[in-house]
Amino acid sequence: MPEQLAFAMEVFLNGLMAGVLYALVALGFVLIYKASGIFNFAQGVMALFAAMTLVGIQNGQVPFAHLINAIFGTHVHTFGWNVPSVFALIFTVIVMILLAWAVQRFVFRHLVGQEPIILFMATIGLAYFLEGFADLMWNSEIKKLDFCMTANTCLPQGINLAIDEFTFNAFGYGFFIDNLDITATIVAGILVAALIAFSQYTKQGRAMRAVADDHQAALSVGISLNFIWVLVWSLAGFVALVAGIMWGAKSGVQFSLSLIALKALPVLMLGGFTSIPGAIVGGLIIGVGEKLFEFWVGPLVGGATENWFAYVLALLFLVFRPQGLFGEKIIERV
Amino acid sequence: MKMKLATMAVTAVMAAAPAMADLVFPSLSYRTGPYAAGGIPFADGYADYFTLLNERDGGIGGVPTRLLECETGYNTEKGVECYESTKGEGALVYQPLSTGITYQLIPKTTADGIPMHTMGYGRTSAANGKVFSHTFNYPGTYWNGASGAVNYLLAENGGDLNGHKIALVYHNSAYGKEPIRTLEELQKKHGFELSLLPVDHPGQEQKSQWLQIRREKPDTVLMWGWGVMNQVAIQEAANIRFPMENFIGIWWSGAEHDVLSAGDKANGYKALTFHNVGRDFPIFADIQKYVVDTGKAAGAGDQIGNVLYNRGMYAAMLAAEAAKTAQEIHGTADITAAQMRDGMEALEITEEKMAGLGMPNFGPSFSVSCENHGGPGLVGVTQWDAANQTWSLISEFAETDMEVIGALIAEDSGSYASENNIAERCN
Numbered sequence: 001m002p003e004q005l006a007f008a009m010e011v012f013l014n015g016l017m018a019g020v021l022y023a024l025v026a027l028g029f030v031l032i033y034k035a036s037g038i039f040n041f042a043q044g045v046m047a048l049f050a051a052m053t054l055v056g057i058q059n060g061q062v063p064f065a066h067l068i069n070a071i072f073g074t075h076v077h078t079f080g081w082n083v084p085s086v087f088a089l090i091f092t093v094i095v096m097i098l099l100a101w102a103v104q105r106f107v108f109r110h111l112v113g114q115e116p117i118i119l120f121m122a123t124i125g126l127a128y129f130l131e132g133f134a135d136l137m138w139n140s141e142i143k144k145l146d147f148c149m150t151a152n153t154c155l156p157q158g159i160n161l162a163i164d165e166f167t168f169n170a171f172g173y174g175f176f177i178d179n180l181d182i183t184a185t186i187v188a189g190i191l192v193a194a195l196i197a198f199s200q201y202t203k204q205g206r207a208m209r210a211v212a213d214d215h216q217a218a219l220s221v222g223i224s225l226n227f228i229w230v231l232v233w234s235l236a237g238f239v240a241l242v243a244g245i246m247w248g249a250k251s252g253v254q255f256s257l258s259l260i261a262l263k264a265l266p267v268l269m270l271g272g273f274t275s276i277p278g279a280i281v282g283g284l285i286i287g288v289g290e291k292l293f294e295f296w297v298g299p300l301v302g303g304a305t306e307n308w309f310a311y312v313l314a315l316l317f318l319v320f321r322p323q324g325l326f327g328e329k330i331i332e333r334v
Numbered sequence: 335m336k337m338k339l340a341t342m343a344v345t346a347v348m349a350a351a352p353a354m355a356d357l358v359f360p361s362l363s364y365r366t367g368p369y370a371a372g373g374i375p376f377a378d379g380y381a382d383y384f385t386l387l388n389e390r391d392g393g394i395g396g397v398p399t400r401l402l403e404c405e406t407g408y409n410t411e412k413g414v415e416c417y418e419s420t421k422g423e424g425a426l427v428y429q430p431l432s433t434g435i436t437y438q439l440i441p442k443t444t445a446d447g448i449p450m451h452t453m454g455y456g457r458t459s460a461a462n463g464k465v466f467s468h469t470f471n472y473p474g475t476y477w478n479g480a481s482g483a484v485n486y487l488l489a490e491n492g493g494d495l496n497g498h499k500i501a502l503v504y505h506n507s508a509y510g511k512e513p514i515r516t517l518e519e520l521q522k523k524h525g526f527e528l529s530l531l532p533v534d535h536p537g538q539e540q541k542s543q544w545l546q547i548r549r550e551k552p553d554t555v556l557m558w559g560w561g562v563m564n565q566v567a568i569q570e571a572a573n574i575r576f577p578m579e580n581f582i583g584i585w586w587s588g589a590e591h592d593v594l595s596a597g598d599k600a601n602g603y604k605a606l607t608f609h610n611v612g613r614d615f616p617i618f619a620d621i622q623k624y625v626v627d628t629g630k631a632a633g634a635g636d637q638i639g640n641v642l643y644n645r646g647m648y649a650a651m652l653a654a655e656a657a658k659t660a661q662e663i664h665g666t667a668d669i670t671a672a673q674m675r676d677g678m679e680a681l682e683i684t685e686e687k688m689a690g691l692g693m694p695n696f697g698p699s700f701s702v703s704c705e706n707h708g709g710p711g712l713v714g715v716t717q718w719d720a721a722n723q724t725w726s727l728i729s730e731f732a733e734t735d736m737e738v739i740g741a742l743i744a745e746d747s748g749s750y751a752s753e754n755n756i757a758e759r760c761n
Contacts, residue, residue, distance in 0.1 A: 251569065
């Protein structure tokens with residue numbers, strides 16, 4: 001096999017894997033937009049907050065330690081224990097549910113019936129608040145994320161040797177595929193299947209879809225909007241936690257995690273704001289598209305094409321399908 | 335009533351008087367935002383040194399220092415706002431801590447007559463004091479960094495880099511592009527191959543760049559990164575099993591937080607430096623006694639001895655020594671910004687002086703002159719020991735190729751002078 005073709009195949013596979021990571025972020029946006037029509041600008045910050053909370057609990061960090069020390073003149077930083085990842089995950093999910101409740105109770109309940117742009121602005125405010133709150137609660141140091149289900153089963157990182165060996169035997173060039181990306185793909189697959197099963201086969205899931213279709217009609221049959229919105233924000237919080245773990249394992253848990261939302265925007269534009277499969281397919285197209293473009297065209301134009309090319313690709317799709325690949329086409333008759 | 339008014343007036347004058355006599359050192363810090371992890375230790379080191387001088391020595395030359403901290407978030411617009419809002423407080427010297435802010439402040443500080451110190455960042459050609467009267471970038475610049483890396487590789491490869499492949503992974507910004515011209519000139523001189531791999535802000539996704547490195551198999555990877563770009567690059571290098579001892583970052587890519595998230599895999603990673611690292615200096619005992627133990631530390635006291643804390647402390651020490659020099663030159667303890675500039679231009683740092691300050695071998699000995707605001711440009715190399723979680727200086731502070739760098743500085747500063755109608759000084 002020609003060397004360039006083997007390289008291109010490797011880039012293609014890595015693009016697919018990167019696309020899954022983008023889709024993980026985009027999923028959170030889709031869930032909230034689908035159920036409430038809110039474009040949640042704070043989704044990236046939620047990923048940061050969730051990951052910081054997870055690591056903070058794992059490391060036995062005292063929340064708001066700097067604040068406590070400044071007020072009371074103490075020097076407390078940790079409780080002196082470590083919490084196993086699984087329990088830390090459960091506690092973090094509880095924190096994200098509490099956050100969802102607080103967001104609904106203190107922000108969006110007061111904004112029912114407002115224009116979408118007002119709701120969007122509220123999420124911008126929420127993003128800034130959460131950024132500061134996360135720093136205050138867990139401090140702004142970069143934290144190493146070691147997520148282990150058991151003592152010997154941690155999130156793997158580095159080259160997958162089996163793929164490297166197989167492709168070397170088959171093509172004469174061993175492909176690099178990161179074990180973390182493979183894990184993220186499996187987790188994303190399970191997550192999407194679970195979300196689809198939840199929305200199709202559970203009472204709450206069906207209620208969520210009813211609210212997404214028509215708030216008024218859902219209210220008229222006795223569905224609690226407040227409950228559904230807390231549920232949706234909780235699910236988005238859980239998705240944010242998963243995205244935060246996968247991205248945080250790469251770079252450490254730090255403020256920049258909140259910027260992963262930028263990677264989700266072209267995915268949403270391409271896949272549509274209301275479709276879970278759209279987020280996945282959109283992520284894969286963006287991931288593969290930007291990586292192959294960088295591989296072939298990047299060297300000719302000085303490189304660093306990925307950020308802008310993702311948006312160009314999304315815009316090209318929008319020219320032909322303004323609602324995105326899987327978005328709902330809304331026809332308003334007058 | 336008159337008595338009351340007189341008492342109030344005297345009290346007000348008495349309250350205002352010490353503030354007027356303070357030596358004001360603004361700190362344009364960034365404790366929030368995506369780069370806070372790097373900004374906090376530097377700001378802590380800078381603040382703690384001045385606190386130490388106040389608590390231990392009663393200030394500089396008997397005049398207390400006053401730190402004026404302003405949060406920039408590493409944002410150029412906010413940095414300029416910080417400058418505008420603090421310059422009227424009697425600011426003696428600015429450390430903008432950002433190349434973007436530096437570029438904006440060069441004309442402003444020159445017009446306002448306030449010196450600016452951009453240590454290891456900013457506009458490299460500001461080393462030419464004939465053109466840049468109020469900007470100083472001693473003891474080293476990015477171009478010294480690029481040359482220092484090449485010199486280190488020359489030493490490691492028996493003085494021959496012919497056919498040696500170097501890949502530069504850089505932040506796709508003015509900062510990241512700084513070493514390119516120097517490396518291209520050195521490439522002509524030494525015959526190595528250079529490939530350029532830009533990474534867009536913030537640098538969270540670098541798969542394409544590292545796949546390319548894996549395909550092209552460079553002998554050495556140099557990195558001009560900042561923020562999350564550093565951590566991701568080191569992790570990706572570990573993922574593709576690139577030998578860490580052949581991976582060298584600039585001094586802004588070589589702090590503890592850059593390597594800790596990659597764990598043991600970061601072992602052996604190298605970074606350039608223009609000052610020493612670690613806690614093994616007598617000054618830290620004083621900082622502990624006079625600053626931390628008295629509850630006056632700028633942060634939680636947990637950053638002391640970290641690379642960027644040391645850098646902040648070093649910057650403060652150089653500022654304080656320049657202030658002392660200014661006091662000596664002008665025969666007054668209560669110096670102005672103009673006098674501070676004179677002190678910076680006449681600054682002389684010797685090993686004896688550093689040892690006396692509790693910082694033996696902390697940085698190179700050097701002197702500043704009217705012509706040379708960039709210092710000697712000596713560059714050292716540090717290496718990360720993941721097991722002990724420590725950086726160690728593994729080389730001397732070595733000379734860089736001033737023949738190449740000097741020509742580039744003359745060219746760039748010459749263009750700046752002609753664009754801005756600046757007449758050369760120091761004649």
